[in-house]
Amino acid sequence: MPKPDPRPESIALLERLVAALAARGIVSEEEIAAKRAATERASPQIGARMVARAWIDPAFRALLLADGSRAASLFGADMRGQPPLGVLEDRPGLHHLVVCTLCSCYPRAVLGYPPAWYKSQAYRARAVRDPRRVLAEWGTVLPPDVQVRVVDSTAEYRWMVLPLRPAGTEGWEEAQLASLITAETLVGVRLPQPGPALPA
Amino acid sequence: MTPRFAPGQRVRVRPVWPEALGRLHLRTPHYLRGQAGVIERCLGRFPNPEDLAFRRPAAERDLYHVLFDQRAIWPEAAPGDTLLVEIFEHWLEAADAQA
Structure with a gap:
């Protein structure tokens, strides 16, 4: 029996979305981190x-x-x-x-x-x-x-x-x-x- | 491109409720439909959010800051108080057209 994934489904979904965007060259993890940092600074x-x-x-x-x-x-x-x-x-x-x-x-x-x-x-x-x-x-x-x-x-x-x-x-x-x-x-x-x- | 409406011009928000016919993304508050106001200034041209929201090609439209008398909208409002709202050109008509 596969081990149940402890993460909430929404986090898994977000990770798949980010991976798909990165694979298509739309946005990178680094760009998301920079944007998040700018938002936190404001x-x-x-x-x-x-x-x-x-x-x-x-x-x-x-x-x-x-x-x-x-x-x-x-x-x-x-x-x-x-x-x-x-x-x-x-x-x-x-x-x-x-x-x-x-x-x-x-x-x-x-x-x-x-x-x-x-x-x-x-x-x-x-x-x-x-x-x-x-x-x-x-x-x-x-x-x-x-x-x-x-x-x-x-x-x-x-x-x-x-x-x-x-x-x-x-x-x-x-x-x-x-x-x-x-x-x-x-x-x-x-x-x-x-x-x-x-x-x- | 010269904006259709000039500062000081009286306009009316079109008294239409297209959201009754289907799912739409509108940026024009319900409480202003049919209300008359005065153009404060044109804020520039922006892609129409009603199309952007559904990923359709979005033509740029003039966006206006329109000033309304609070009392015309809410009878209990204090005299002289006003309301300033961003309204896209395609939601506005010259107020005289409805008079």
Whole structure:
């Protein structure tokens, strides 16, 4: 009697698929390993550094808004084969909130893996229909004269928010500014909060 | 190639439900079908995902960022709030055509 294979069937299937792709010269084990490493490296820190730079460098800000993919590649994001990155500029009186109602499109190249809440059916359904209440649950209460612009990321681009630089951060260094930015602020559920100033 | 629609132009998402007739891959949310909005800008040309998903030859189509008034879609929405969504050209028609 043949010994039963202890591996889950899905892993065996994946190995057969990878072997078949390699045999046809479509993708190699090395390319898959490199892609996996790039995905693991991506984290909200990349997006945070891009926002902090944009807050202090008008030329970089212009590039970020005009060509997010190029701006991201300058910060070490691997944009090969990635969807284009679009950047949504918050302005006084305008706040952006990103959701993907169809699936869970997320700017992974500059934010890393999407958090579970972003992929949840509750967020995807409610962010588009009841955005102010969703924001309030994150502690983000916006006055009525601030327009909430929900960006439903349904097609080719991946979107991140360029938030407004908070008051009280005058004279801060780039790294200090970047410490205010999280995945939550980069999709717009939270605003950057300066808190007590860090020692310079 | 010049995009068919210009920024500021009023458009309507076609009020059609082709998914009722068979299995399709669509990137146009249900809640926008038949809704009128304004072209924010053209985002470039992309292979039609409706064909790509089934490995058919996919012609490039213009993709637009279209701005909608939240209140026109959800009556309980706060006045002035908006919704910005990527919609392919073949899902859009000039809003006047339906008026």
